[in-house]
Amino acid sequence: MRGVGTADGAARRSADASTDPLGDPYLRTRFALPSRPATFLRRQRLVVHLNQALRTPLTLVNGSAGAGKTLLTADWAAGLRLPVAWLTVEAGDHRPGVFWAYVFESLRMCGARAADAAAAPADSSGVGRGLLTSLAAELNALDRPVVLVLDEYDRMTNPEVAEQLEFVLHHSGQGLHLVLVTRTEPLLPLHRYRAADELTEIRGAELSFTPQEAGALLRLHGLHLPEPATSALVDRTRGWAAGLRLSALAAREDTDPERYLKEFEADHSTVADFLLAEVLKGRTEETQDLLLRVSVLDRFCPDLADSLTLRTDAEPLLAGLHRENAFIERLGHSWYRLHPLFREILRAHLRERLPGAEAELHLRAARWLRRSGFLPETLAHGVAGGDFDLAAGALVDDLAIGQLFTGLRSDALTQLFAGMGSEAGSPASDLVRAAGALARRDLDHGLGRLRRAQEQLSGTEVSPGLVAARLSCTLLEALAARLTGCPPRAEQAAATAEELSQDLPDHLLDAHPELTALLLTHVGSARLWEGRFDDARAVLTRAAGAPGGSATVLPRVESMGHLALLDYLNGWLGRAERRALAAVSEADRAGLPRPPGAGLGRLVLAAVAVDRQELSRARALLDETARLPAREHDPVPTAGRALAVSRLLLDDGETHAAAEAAEPAVSVVVASPWAESHAAVVRSAACLADGRPDEAVRLLHGVCGDQPVCAVEAAGLQVAAGRPRAAAELLGAVRAEGRTGPAVSVGAALVRARMEQESGDTVTARRLVARALLDARRERLRRPFLQAGDWIEPLLATAPLRGLAEGWLLSGRPGAHGEPVRPGAEPAPLVPVELSGRERDVLRRLARMMSTEEIAADLFVSVNTVKTHLKSVYRKLAVNRRGDAVRRARDLDLL
């Protein structure tokens, strides 16, 4: 035995050697073209018909179980000169993310996609349109089309996947031929394909054997029957391939095959049921036992089969069964599977012959699979056997607990463990329960379970076998610390994790990059909450650069969002924006259906937009994140949201609402200096705007001196409240460290300028405003100028300053008298703007931040058409950038 089948470490090694995104050699058998047995009969009329598949985008091979669909298609596909991607669909594939990950992998394995093609789904629950669009574009650009065969497509019950397949097929042009092998009609608009002559269809009637074909098939099985006997058999079985094969096998064992078949004809039993029982009867006791037992498995190799029979004879028995094509198909690498039809019937026999054995067989399989390093299958069989402690133990020991939070398996794992009852009492089971609760932000249950697991673990002696469980514990501790806003607890978890990982073999940690990435993200989030920006940056940067592709997308995107917020809080607008955009596009590229971390990236973009006074954009971004499930009890994003929302409300003049929104609605153990300072500044500004300067000043006591951006804004409020000395004190305390950005220097310069202006030194004031303008221009930081009050207007109206402000802060229109103009409120065009319906369609999608390619795909037009529409939209709106187009259109009520 080679490669995948061995029970020693070879399986693990071969997994490391490949770039399999699902990291699982077991799965490779699902991409294997089933081999044809020696008794396979090639039927030319079907091959000729199937060849038409190369002229149509869609092909359907449709027939009942055992009609010979799979072998027909596999035989045809093996003879093609085109790359063929083969995927056997399984019941667990109904989540779009999982299904597409397999499709991407099958395309990669047949060479239709480059091995390093970056994009691949990373979230099991859904796939973004962008990812499918880029796949379609990739297929469209292929020199030679690829044939994608989805076998047993009837197991795909999710209509969303059918829609997505339809979408990719539609946009792949000549690059893709899709062949669906299925028992039931797929949920695709077949009538449309039929009407356009774009469908090749082979249905049940055509798959039925003619008497001539049946005769040839029986001869391959060594049976030579006269023509009338063959015809009668075809009548009895209705030309059903499985029925014919079974009758040949059953008859061959009888001394008088012809008479046997005559009796079968006269009999009224259901065909497969009766014949299978007959064929089974003819096997040895060992073979029967083997067949019954492996019916609990999807796929098996001899060693795994032996572990179910507790014998050692599976290898020759399986080879023999495959040779005579009785029941099993070979998948290569000495892996087999039962024919799906026979497997179902055999299971019925198993339940009767060995009542109550099923659970035990599942557990034996689970133990073998665990030894061999096949984690997902271990879990499935462990749970099927009713032993949740075994399953949870396997998950925890493998350090795979992070997979409950991130990656393609998270949904499936969560669902798998959802049925766990109270009888599962191991620490690992409690850890899995805690992880599940924390993942859905159910803090009460999560923290309780976690405490229970810790108590159990600390009660036992320190042993090497428990290192994985303890390390899993620290991950959950760090998450609990982050969600409850308790930084010391996070530090404790980080230190313990560091210590424990010394005792673990490297390869185990390397195999699960998501564990480390998640841990670093949680610790970074807690440090950021505490205001330890440099320490937070150190760990978040590591998490953002974590290896592991789709497994670590979630922590990567989350930590990039946190880093963006960090830059924003330090006053670096441009940097914050770039990072936040990187986070958003990374999430899109991975096809994440909803932004992780409560959309922190978008929240930072909204905060940046407020500082740039692009208020409609800020509003749109906040609306997007508001639609996210409101289950997030996560301090940092909640505070980020409070910050952006309250500042926006303030600038909209909604002082009361702003003051209310300023306080993040989250209960925490330790308060956050920046979250409190920002809230205090907004509430103070609201008071001042309402004409209550004394209360405004009082509220400013809550501003922490360590937060330069807030301190500078507080100083501005002090001056406005008529307390220049307090302002000067605040400014003096702002440490001019290298870490603060333009938002701080601009704000400070403006506060000083106002003080100089009010004390009569206009020259110095002008010099300071000029410096602020220069610093702010690069960042398009408009808020400090536009919300500064009346004092700045006369200054900006004078010649040198006006030149610095024109174009980005003030409009360049002659005769505007230096009046500050909000961008977006530009004078209305002289001619009324009329957009065509299509232009409006494009513009609406533009406003949803869709890319040109996505808009093209969504509207079923080419990219060039979209570009043409865009150009004319720009011309009509007199803008030359998409952001400006959307803003202008909003201001003109065109959206």
Add this chain to the structure above:
Amino acid sequence: MRYEIRIEGHLSETLANAFPELEHVVMSGQTVLFGTVIDEAHLYGLLTRCQSLGLRVMEMRQLPE
């Protein structure tokens, strides 16, 4: 709701056990499975089960209560 499903051929006891929630009776070249069906999902599940066992469904109808 109660349903009956008529299947072509005589079903063996072994295979009839694959429908533990239904009763069955064998008559004139057919097997009739009958009993209470919980909901539509169950109904479609029964059809799928018939299909996966290679059974040919001749007729399926709701019975009066």
